[in-house]
Amino acid sequence: MSQLLEPFLQALQALNRVEAQNILCQATDRQTSIELVEELVVPALEEIGRGWEEGSVALSQVYMSGRICEELVDLILPQSAPERKKQPNMAIVVLEDYHFLGKRIVYSILRASGFELADYGRMTVEELVVRTQADGLELLLVSVLMLPSALRVKALRAKFDELGLKTKIVTGGAPFVFDENLWQEVGATAMGRSASEAIEVITQIMEGKL
Ligand code: B12
Structure with missing residues (x-):
């Protein structure tokens, strides 16, 4: 997973949605979608946030990376599970x-x-x-x-x-x-x-x- 972080980050910073999606989809046979989100998408956005604080990343890149990740997360996360749990409202x-x-x-x-x-x-x-x-x-x-x-x-x-x-x-x-x-x-x-x-x-x- 960690070796995918750098290319994923670069794809996001280049606003290359297709490449970011390819990287993510490549890993879906080895990792669950939840693992992919938490171990790749979240750290990448955090890194971009750090870059913005340091001045190496523009706000437009932060914004577009967020949008791209939103779309990709929708794509890879499973829909509702068929069985519902008894749970609080x-x-x-x-x-x-x-x-x-x-x-x-x-x-x-x-x-x-x-x-x-x-x-x-x-x-x-x-x-x-x-x-x-x-x-x-x-x-x-x-x-x-x-x-x-x-x-x-x-x-x-x-x-x-x-x-x-x-x-x-x-x-x-x-x-x-x-x-x-x-x-x-x-x-x-x-x-x-x-x-x-x-x-x-x-x-x-x-x-x-x-
Ligand atoms: C992407 C981003 C944006 C995007 C948001 C796009 C979108 N549709 O969401 C855009 C460009 C719009 C944006 C705007 C701004 N941003 Co901003 N942004 C970020 C950035 C880089 C990443 C956030 C993100 O999406 N992370 C990925 C998600 C998945 O992570 P997460 O939200 O933390 O969620 C995970 C966990 O926290 C947890 N979780 C989340 N919610 C919940 C709820 C429950 C109940 C539980 C149990 C768990 C849980 O589970 C999630 C999955 O693991 C952060 C940097 C950072 N380190 O967080 C700054 C950051 C949050 N932004 C910041 C700021 C200041 C702003 C702006 C004010 C900037 C500006 N000057 O214009 C504006 C705010 C506009 C507004 N009026 O609110 C600051 C906030 C500082 C602070 N502490 O107050 C940060 C921390 C950057 C920084 N270091 O300065 N931002």
Whole structure:
């Protein structure tokens, strides 16, 4: 897998969608699509993000790489698993942020693993409170990549508490990976670093461990 990272990265930076797709598809007979996403797509985008911070990658490259990866992820991730698991009533949302790829991956992988969940797209705290109450959610998965958005989870938890909503919040995305205590500070029940960890956390919640 690691030897594919450099060519995949180069294809993305050259905005060569066809080449990026070829590299990814070559590996699908050796790796599961979930492994490919987590071991190739995510590290490549992180590397591109680092390049942008250092000034060696343009914002247009960051944007187009993100779009190309979105399309490729849709292409390789399996559709919903036929058997659904008995599970909490749950949804996933991007909270006041514009980074959608993480949510899309977590959503697809959860559905492919047998979980049923609603996709709320992008919402503000106010919209989310109304929707959560109306749908009677037991579990809300929140994806953010920017720190100000991550801090909004605190306002969300406060609104839930004000209304007596017991909905559990599980957070994920870069700010929670950078600061390992942030999920507790914003009042979440747990956090996950990847789509696989999302499955682990939900399983623990179903077993009453969280
Ligand atoms: C691609 C990208 C963009 C694309 C987004 C395209 C899209 N459709 O998503 C574009 C170009 C639009 C963009 C814009 C901006 N970006 Co940007 N972007 C990135 C970049 C390079 C990669 C993000 C990404 O897609 N990663 C791949 C995905 C799959 O990873 P992920 O989201 O982390 O998800 C995984 C896990 O975190 C986890 N996960 C995610 N969500 C959840 C949820 C739950 C419940 C669980 C359990 C797990 C989980 O599972 C996923 C799969 O493993 C990051 C760099 C980085 N290191 O993250 C910067 C980054 C996030 N961006 C940043 C910034 C600042 C911006 C802009 C403000 C830039 C600007 N000045 O215009 C704008 C924001 C616009 C807005 N109003 O919000 C900063 C945020 C800094 C901060 N901490 O606040 C970063 C960190 C770059 C940096 N170092 O400065 N960006």
